[in-house]
Amino acid sequence: MKEITSSPMFGLTLTCVVYAMAGALKKKKDSLFFNPLVFSLVSICLFLSVANISLEDYQKGGNLIHVMLSPVTCILAMMVYRRIGSLRRNWLPVAAGCAAGTVTAIVSTVVLCRVLGMEEQMTMTILPKSVTGPFAIAVSEMIGGIPSITIACVSITGITGLLLSPYLIRFLKLSDPVAAGVSLGTSCHALGTVRALELGEEQAAMASLSMCLSGIILVGIAVLLY
Amino acid sequence: MKVICQLGIIFGICLAGEGISAVLPFTCPSGIVSMLLLFFLLICGLLKEEKIKEAGDFLLDNMAFFYIPVSVGMLEYFDIIRQHVVKILLICLLSFVLTLISSYYTVVFVRRLMKGGAD
Structure with a gap:
């Protein structure tokens, strides 16, 4: 058994199978649990613990996938490039909104962590939670957090946003399309973009643009401070 | 190819x-x-x-696919996460609401300011 699980093919196969299952299930029933990342994460963790397979074995294949995070970050440039038209029209409000949102996210996280008595390392781990994965991992590594937990916080924030944003938007009457898109992208990254798409094309374009922009702003702040 | x-x-x-x-x-x-x-x-x-x-x-x-290995890595920190899970949820929730509101009103404010300047 060990021969099989310690092959890099094991981690690769498991990840692909589980991700494909998540995709198939999501098509049948659009539930939060079938969010590809959440479903894959929970299933793989359960499988490894039940079958008593070490994380080290899984990561032999996992690391091959992990290497691809750098190209995934790089290709976000293509997404921004495609939205360049909407950015030109509204660059100042969009940039200001992303900057304000990112600073609010940082300050509120640090203050809440202090109030709740979190250790320094946990604070740094939770800090990059509002930006999309590649940026969050990069920042977490830079400021001394634990990237694996950071990505969990990123997912939690995304799902919170997905669940709560329709109520917030209705309750607070957030009707400005540009502002709604920017605030969704800034506060809950890719899942905010999903919500924004339900509001309209313009909102979605703004959300995906803001998701990248806030990530860059957060990296910029981290570079300046560290 | x-x-x-x-x-x-x-x-x-x-x-x-x-x-x-x-x-x-x-x-x-x-x-x-x-x-x-x-x-x-x-x-x-x-x-x-x-x-x-x-x-x-x-x-x-397929962006989510590439995060799977790093997120599975949290198995290693399972105890830390269990210890802090309620606090983490609370922080993510409150911080999300504040972030959304602050960026929304900043955009509205700046747009209004720009319109005012144009008139």
């Missing part, structure tokens, strides 16, 4: 990003440097979007 070429271009840009990141006088993650580099190439027209379109869309559409 086409997709392999496209991936080759993307990997090459990432490699260049790593090179640049190594010689920068400050620390900036190489993925971010490669992203800025690709953006620069696209904006200047040095690289046409079609040259990386299929491979790029594949990466963008």
Whole structure:
């Protein structure tokens, strides 16, 4: 058994199978649990613990996938490039909104962590939670957090946003399309973009643009401070 | 063949990003440097979007897949997470609401300011 699980093919196969299952299930029933990342994460963790397979074995294949995070970050440039038209029209409000949102996210996280008595390392781990994965991992590594937990916080924030944003938007009457898109992208990254798409094309374009922009702003702040 | 070429271009840009990141006088993650580099190439027209379109869309559409290994890594920290789970949920929730509101009203405010200036 060990021969099989310690092959890099094991981690690769498991990840692909589980991700494909998540995709198939999501098509049948659009539930939060079938969010590809959440479903894959929970299933793989359960499988490894039940079958008593070490994380080290899984990561032999996992690391091959992990290497691809750098190209995934790089290709976000293509997404921004495609939205360049909407950015030109509204660059100042969009940039200001992303900057304000990112600073609010940082300050509120640090203050809440202090109030709740979190250790320094946990604070740094939770800090990059509002930006999309590649940026969050990069920042977490830079400021001394634990990237694996950071990505969990990123997912939690995304799902919170997905669940709560329709109520917030209705309750607070957030009707400005540009502002709604920017605030969704800034506060809950890719899942905010999903919500924004339900509001309209313009909102979605703004959300995906803001998701990248806030990530860059957060990296910029981290570079300046560290 | 086409997709392999496209991936080759993307990997090459990432490699260049790593090179640049190594010689920068400050620390900036190489993925971010490669992203800025690709953006620069696209904006200047040095690289046409079609040259990386299929491979790029594949990466963008399946972004979640590439995070799976790093998120599974949290198994190692299971105890820390269990200890803090309620606090983490609370922080993510409150911070999300504040972030959404602050960026929304900043955009509205700046747009109003700009309209006022135009009149």
